[in-house]
Amino acid sequence: MRLRFADCVLDPEARELRRRERPVPLSPRAFQLLTLLLERRPRPVSQQELRDALWPQTSVGYTSLAQAVAEVRRAIGDTDGADRRIRTVPRVGYAFVVPVVEERPRRAAGLGVLLTDESEYLVPEGETLVGRGTECGIRLPSSRVSRVHARVRTEGERVLVEDAGSKNGTWVNRERLQGPALLEDGDEVLFGTFRAVFQRSGASGSTRTGRPPSGERDQ
Secondary structure: OEEEEOOEEEEOOOOEEEEOOEEEOOOHHHHHHHHHHHHHOOOOEEHHHHHHHHOOOOOOOHHHHHHHHHHHHHHHOOOOOOOOOEEEEOOOEEEEOOOOEEEOOOOOOOOEEEEOOOOEEEEOOOEEEEEOOOOOOEEOOOOOOOOOOEEEEEEOOEEEEEEOOOOOOEEEOOEEOOOOEEOOOOOEEEEOOEEEEEEEOOOOOOOOOOOOOOOEOOO
């Protein structure tokens, strides 16, 4: 899902920020900061919450966060006055305040999606991390999913999934993965207990499991 605001577009899956159609470089922490503010919009995010997310289990000075915010503001063309895009909330933190439009990218031929009741997650070309962490191209909203849980990669017409050393394992059609597994249309994939169904782009809506997908599976 791309996020468009003002003259910028943020693509979390591609980990790319574009302004006026041109790529804008961002450090990993600045990219994570911008993503967090967009996700929580319009609610202010406290300085402590941002520090915990950007520098987990690390003590940093107060200027570190201010420097990251300044980098983001430069990248998105944020200026004082009526065009303010990130608002400073005194004694609290920061809030993203301009309208944001969510854009679903068109599916690429030959790829697929992971379907749940609430969402569909595009499987892009190359390798994509799956988990609940901000570094993942496919982010799953479940506390039972590891920060980096699995990897999905495409090899021509093939789509493979592999566990990334997660606590609760990755399963395909009820078999726990011990290595890479080839995904076929309709396969059930469990990331811990978070359930999705793999569907190739352009395939019919029926699945081999014969039951609708749901985010969390009871065990």
